[in-house]
Amino acid sequence: MDTSPLFQAVDGFAVLSAEGMAVQQALDRWILDRAGEVGAEQMRFPYLLPLQDLARFDYFHNFPHLGLCACTVSERRWTAYSDNDPAATADRIPAADLDDAAFALPPAACYNVYLHARGQDLGQERVVTTVAQCFRNEAHYKGLERLRGFTMREIVRIGLPAGITTHLGHFRQRILGLGQVLGLDLKIEVATDPFFDRSSDRALAAGLFPTKEEFVFDGTLAIASLNYHRNFFGERCGITLNGTVASTGCVAFGLERWLHALDRRFEGDARRIIQAIGDAS
Template sequence: MTETDAAPDLSQALVILDPDRTDLLKELDRTFAAWGISAGAREILPPPLYPVSQLEKFDVYTNFPQLALVAAPLDVNSGGGKPADGRFAPSDLQEPRLGLPHATCYGAYLYYENSRVSDQTLVTLVNRCFRNEEYYGGLHRLLSFQMREIVALGSYEHTQQVIAAFAQRITAFAEELNIGLEKVAASDPFFGNDSARALMAKISPVKFEFQAAGGLAISSVNTHRNFFGERCDIRLASVDAYAFTSCVAFGLERWLSVLLDLHGGNARRALESVRAAARQVS
């Protein structure tokens, strides 16, 4: 089998949601965004892709190379430029200098790059994320999907208070929806295996996933300590030290998938359940 033969089936990698499922996904996003805003977050709007040089600051291509996707413009002077068998040849492309992010929170750190922040900074943002997977299937495993995040920057105490509060809210919301979730310690190798942070991560987990039936992670809470503060030179306004960060993530299509399964594929009924649950968990 050649490398091309082993490539994942892209027909299963991307979806176009119908109107009812779109309504449900947007309601989920409004709900999670409102949680952040009610906690004092301001919303920012990131681009769907970044220069490779920016993502490289976060060791994306060292720690997550298997997930990485990059983009390049066509080289119109190469004599090619027309796809064959659904693909372009490498010689048809210019240098791939654009990276497609696999997480939303990168936009928050790049937004605050080279700045000072208060001890209790909070932002929320949603973005398209992209992951190169070994296989794709259904709404729970897509090449392109949407992730809403609530990102805390500032003191270590602030970052921990934020993820503790939202972990409780995620659990309460899932209970109202009759979704059984398990909070599971997980790995997220932002830190090199030989670093002091990696050792700390083994001693004290820095990522917890909220998993539905079958081990499907639909949300997570993540502690980064001052990793992103150092990489983006984000410092505290109150003292000359790098900011700590944490984030709360919601995989919107995964929440959608779980709710559709729970309601027999009836998106309208699932939508009403989300609205009712949101009224109870504000």
Template sequence: MNRLTGSDGAPALAILGPEATRLVKELDRVFAGWGLAAGAEEISAPPLFPVPDLEKFDVYTNFPHLAWVAGSLDVTGEQFKPVEGRFGSGAVSEARYGLPHATCYGAYLFHEGGQVADDTLVTLVNRCFRNEDHYGGLRRLASFQMREIVALGSFPHTQEVLARFTGRIQAFAAALGIELAKVPAGDPFFRNDGGRALMQKLSPVKYEFQYGGDLAIASVNTHRNFFGERCGIRLASGEHAYTACVAFGLERWLAVLTEHFDADLDAALAAVRKAEKVTAEAAAETAEVPAAPGTAAVGAS
């Protein structure tokens, strides 16, 4: 059993019960394991960043509606005391920190100003925060956990990683008996006044894996060299690094599995373990098949 809470009674935050916690931890172990098996190194990031770090990614230009910020209380007067469950606008002195709405930002900030190999791969999990216009339990929360596998390096490397994990997500869902649709997403990732924005309109840079026609539980995202430029991440050639990421919303996977297995989370846990074994064996067999000349062994991990 989980407990949902939130301001004004909105089911915006979840305290997961023991069974749900075990299932989420297993899902995270599976997704992190995919990255580690592919050669990723795991890093850890804080749940909030200085505002300038997020501002350099155009977070407050492209996603102002989702943004949460955190600041210290102004304790010079009585206004710092909450009234009717909330602090007034004059109670916060400075909002110097921003709460990220995606996990991958930590990977780019970690490598800021550095040089990476052409085939760099990292994985990390973090709390994400989104100021949504409505909430819906585990399907749509103000704070949730997102595991990501992030590729940095050459452009072909980033695209091979996305192709590899696209296949892995689809195979894993199929083994669970879950039907997912891969659909292009229309997030305004790049500013509207640049060449990247035009390219995004011509060729989607983000695909979501949707359950039930409206719930995205995973996505694959290509950023070209946007983050490489903004963070000054370079390759040995001197070129700015390209990046891409694969993201998994853990509570959303939990919501789908809870529905699919009629709230029997022990059965869902067993199914996840079985599905991972099946897909791992299939990936290993694919890796053993020699690729045709000039092609990548997509599906190998």
């Protein structure tokens, strides 16, 4: 078990203490303030995603190993379970006892933003911030660094390429500045965006202009990222701005990963962490 005054974590499950919650809320307030600076509207979306919507984004083509589905016990097996059939009381429910899955647990916060705007001509650029409990089937789990379920706050811009690159550049400086005030040695690393087929023109363009940059703590842990999707989601969701297919970009914060980094930096002292976050405002 990974323990701290701020949290306990074991086997991909985490419990935050009152102090840990206070730190996470202070960090989220800092992000919300920064989102307000760029005119972001706050939104909250459903806790499940229809699989047909994730399929629209080729999610299971790109991440077949990460997806977690939500499904029900089949009606034909209800009696066995309600009658306490020994075969129905194990720690796992056999796949044969389940109906086909129609929904997935959200793997990221931003997908619902694009789905909510699908089929619309927005007329002008839009900035949205949302938070979601996200879930991924990882190969292994470790403390707050890699969890079965975690909290993701995102700031998403739907617009034209120039506006997207300005949005991401603004937050690149904001995050680096936050890291400096907090004493976190963050390094920016370019990551591969799997939404682009490596042989496509889009992928070639991505090689000239990075589509995903990660802010890495302690050499290995990405705690935030900048993501430029070009017009991928605009095309897939039919989102336009005055007839032009929209481009999208998002800034993502893994809140539990930030908590891990801050716990390491300040040795679990919530008061000092919250004060430092306040100084960064």
